[in-house]
Amino acid sequence: MRILLTEGSGLTSRQVAGRLGALGHEVEILSSAALCLTRFTRHVRAVHAVPRFGLDPFGWLDAAERIVGERRVDLLFPTQEQVTVLSALEPRLTLRTIVPPFAALMHVQDKISAFRALSEIGAPQPETIVIASADDLSRVKNFPAFVKRPVSTASSGVRRVKTSGE
Secondary structure, X not given: OEEEEOOOXXXXXXXXXXXXXXXXXXXXXEEOOOOOHHHHOXXXXXXXXXXXXXXXXXXXXXXXXXXXXXXXXXXXXOXXXXXXXXXXXXXXOOOOEOOOOHHHHHOOOOHHHHHHHHHHOOOOOOOOOOOOOHHHHHXXXXXXXXXXXXOOOHHHHEEEEOOOOO
């Protein structure tokens, strides 16, 4: 099978590419960065430039659909947050992919929903404070702390702060 990964910058993509390649699949990747981690595995046969998903998710999807058609890709395999747009629009897609139902994905996709879902079942988690307003910031007492955007990856949405001023 010719499989196209939705992202090439993360370790997940690199590991998936290696495993799929070892199983005999032809692996290609989408990337908004010219130099991405997954590019440097022997299992990747091609890298295709696409718009940055975070800045233009629908432009990314248009490019992905075009590349799937041009390259005769058998499966678009989501490895990062691109799964959200694929899941939301899955009934209208012109390509084959594997995604969970959008409602199930939204239950865990963002960090706040995941925190609440894990809390509901009593799963252990690091100390977490959901900040809904500036007043909530006074509840943060332990430093250093990590401030996270609800939907993001470590490279673009996580910041370490050492003081309440930061």
